[in-house]
Amino acid sequence: MEILLAKRAGFCFGVKRATQMAFEAAEKDGETFTLGPIIHSPQVVQRLEGMGVKVLSDLEGIGNGTVIIRSHGVTSAELEDAVRRQLEVVDATCPFVKKAQEHVKRLSHDGYTVVVVGDADHPEVQGIVSYAEGPVHVVGSGEEAARLPNMKKVGVVAQTTQSFETLKNVVKECLLKGGEIRVFKTICDATAVRQDEAKALAREVDCMIVIGGFNSANTKRLAEVCSELQPRTHHIETAQELDASWFQGVERVGVTAGASTPKWLIDKVIERIQELDNKKKG
Amino acid sequence: MEILLAKRAGFCFGVKRATQMAFEAAEKDGETFTLGPIIHSPQVVQRLEGMGVKVLSDLEGIGNGTVIIRSHGVTSAELEDAVRRQLEVVDATCPFVKKAQEHVKRLSHDGYTVVVVGDADHPEVQGIVSYAEGPVHVVGSGEEAARLPNMKKVGVVAQTTQSFETLKNVVKECLLKGGEIRVFKTICDATAVRQDEAKALAREVDCMIVIGGFNSANTKRLAEVCSELQPRTHHIETAQELDASWFQGVERVGVTAGASTPKWLIDKVIERIQELDNKKKG
Structure with a gap:
C-alpha cells in the first residue's frame, strides 16, 4: 500500500x-x-x-x-x-489574527461600521470583534450581509480562515449598503492551499485520512471537502483510531492534517498505517 | 396621439x-x-x-x-x-465630480494606487485622474481590471455616471490584486434612475424620442437602452429634426432627455410633436 x-x-x-x-x-x-x-x-x-x-x-x-x-x-x-x-x-x-484585530480597532476608531466575515461562534472571531469601539456585525455569507442595514462607512475584515469567495460575496453586498467600503484582506491563504492540495490528493487515492482535533474547524472542513471527492475519508485525532478494515482493497492512501496537528501525531499515524499494511501482507 | x-x-x-x-x-x-x-x-x-x-x-x-x-x-x-x-x-x-477628484487626491496622497472606473476618453475621467499624485489606472470593466498588476493598497472611485454593476465587477477583481481595497461609491444615481424610467416608458409606447447632445454620453446611452426595447427610438438634439413619418400609426409617444438637455428644448419638442399630430388629424 x-x-x-x-x-x-x-x-x-x-x-x-x-x-x-x-x-x-x-x-x-x-x-x-x-x-x-x-x-x-x-x-x-x-x-x-x-x-x-x-x-x-x-x-x-x-x-x-x-x-x-x-x-x-x-x-x-x-x-x-x-x-x-x-x-x-x-x-x-497569530500575527495575521493580530492584524485583523488591529484593523478593527482602527476602523472603528475612524468611524467605520465594522463587518467581520466569519463564524460568530469561533473564538478568533469573538476576539477580533471585541476590538471594535463602535457598531460591528459578524456575517458568514453574502445572504447574511444582504440583511445588514445601510451604513455610511463600512470597514470589512475577515476571519483568517475564511474563503475568498465568501469575502467577495460579502463585499458585493456591502457596496450596496455604504458610501465608502474599506476592505482589509486578512485571509491567510494557508487554509485554501491546504484544501486545494487535499482535494488533489483525494482524487488520486482509494482512502483518505485527515488528522486533527475534533474541535478544529479547519480540520473538520478539510475532512468535508475530501469526503466529497473520496467517500472513504476518515477524520481522526490519533493513530489509535485507525481501523484495519478501512484499508481493505486499498492500494493508495492519502494523508493530510489540519493546521493545528503537530508533526509527531502525523508521523505516528503513518507508522501505524505501515504496521497495518505489513499485517495485511503477512 | x-x-x-x-x-x-x-x-x-x-x-x-x-x-x-x-x-x-x-x-x-x-x-x-x-x-x-x-x-x-x-x-x-x-x-x-x-x-x-x-x-x-x-x-x-x-x-x-x-x-x-x-x-x-x-x-x-x-x-x-x-x-x-x-x-x-x-x-x-458638479459637487459629485468634485468629491471624486478629492477622494483621488487624498487616496493618492495616502499611498493608494488609484483605480478609476470609467471611460478614459471622457473629460470627467480625465479631470478626476489628474488629481492623482501617484500611480492611477482607468478601467471600463471587470475584464480590464483583471489585467491590472498586483497592488498593495488600492483606492477605487467611479465616474459619476458609471453603472453599479461595472463598479461591482471592478471591485471584485481588485480584491484579488491588493491587500487593502478602499472604495468610494462616487456614482450618482441620477443616470440609473433616468435610464430605468426611460426603459419603463419605452415598453409602454409605440415610438420613443430621446433629446440631447450628440456629444452627450449619457444621452447616447439613453437612446441605446430605449432602442433595445422600442426599435422606433429616435435621438434628436432639437425639435427641427422631428419627422412626421416617425408618427405614422403611433398612438403613444414617449419623450425623455439626457442630463444636459434644458427644459426649453424639451418643451419645443413636445410642442412640435403636437403640431405634427394636429396636421395628421386635419
Whole structure:
C-alpha cells in the first residue's frame, strides 16, 4: 500500500509559532496558564498540561504567573484583565489574527461600521470583534450581509480562515449598503492551499485520512471537502483510531492534517498505517 | 396621439447648477470663458456664446476675465493655470465630480494606487485622474481590471455616471490584486434612475424620442437602452429634426432627455410633436 502525505499537512505558521512559544514558556519557572486551549489540538494541550500548563476559561483568582495568549487570540477585555492582574503575558496570537484585530480597532476608531466575515461562534472571531469601539456585525455569507442595514462607512475584515469567495460575496453586498467600503484582506491563504492540495490528493487515492482535533474547524472542513471527492475519508485525532478494515482493497492512501496537528501525531499515524499494511501482507 | 414625458427628463442637479452659474457669470461685466463646453448641449453653449461667453480649449494668451469651470470638471493643471493667470474662477464642477477628484487626491496622497472606473476618453475621467499624485489606472470593466498588476493598497472611485454593476465587477477583481481595497461609491444615481424610467416608458409606447447632445454620453446611452426595447427610438438634439413619418400609426409617444438637455428644448419638442399630430388629424 502506497502512503501519500500532503505537502502542506499540519501546522501553519501561526500555530507553529504559538506552540513553540508555549513550550518555551512551560519550561520556565513559575505558574503558567493559557486562556482557552493554546491551539485546537487536544494532544498538544495534553502535553503542555503534562508540563504544568493549565488551561483556564478566565483569570478569576489568578494573581501571579505567566499567561499565554492562544493562536486564535482572546478578547481585548481578557487581555486587559491579564495586564491588570500584572501577569506576565506571552502573546502567541497569530500575527495575521493580530492584524485583523488591529484593523478593527482602527476602523472603528475612524468611524467605520465594522463587518467581520466569519463564524460568530469561533473564538478568533469573538476576539477580533471585541476590538471594535463602535457598531460591528459578524456575517458568514453574502445572504447574511444582504440583511445588514445601510451604513455610511463600512470597514470589512475577515476571519483568517475564511474563503475568498465568501469575502467577495460579502463585499458585493456591502457596496450596496455604504458610501465608502474599506476592505482589509486578512485571509491567510494557508487554509485554501491546504484544501486545494487535499482535494488533489483525494482524487488520486482509494482512502483518505485527515488528522486533527475534533474541535478544529479547519480540520473538520478539510475532512468535508475530501469526503466529497473520496467517500472513504476518515477524520481522526490519533493513530489509535485507525481501523484495519478501512484499508481493505486499498492500494493508495492519502494523508493530510489540519493546521493545528503537530508533526509527531502525523508521523505516528503513518507508522501505524505501515504496521497495518505489513499485517495485511503477512 | 398621447405624449408621455418621463418624470426625470433633462437637467440633473449638477448640470442645472452649472448652467445657472454660467448664465449668472455671463450677465456680469468683463470677458467670460469656459474651458471646453460648460455642459454637453450645443444649444446651451450657443445661447451662452450669444451672451459673449467664449469656449476655449486652453487659456493660452488669456490675461484677464472670468473662467467658468464646466460641470464635468477640468484637470488640476488647467485649474492651476487659471489661478496662476489671476483669472476670476467660477467653479461649476458638479459637487459629485468634485468629491471624486478629492477622494483621488487624498487616496493618492495616502499611498493608494488609484483605480478609476470609467471611460478614459471622457473629460470627467480625465479631470478626476489628474488629481492623482501617484500611480492611477482607468478601467471600463471587470475584464480590464483583471489585467491590472498586483497592488498593495488600492483606492477605487467611479465616474459619476458609471453603472453599479461595472463598479461591482471592478471591485471584485481588485480584491484579488491588493491587500487593502478602499472604495468610494462616487456614482450618482441620477443616470440609473433616468435610464430605468426611460426603459419603463419605452415598453409602454409605440415610438420613443430621446433629446440631447450628440456629444452627450449619457444621452447616447439613453437612446441605446430605449432602442433595445422600442426599435422606433429616435435621438434628436432639437425639435427641427422631428419627422412626421416617425408618427405614422403611433398612438403613444414617449419623450425623455439626457442630463444636459434644458427644459426649453424639451418643451419645443413636445410642442412640435403636437403640431405634427394636429396636421395628421386635419
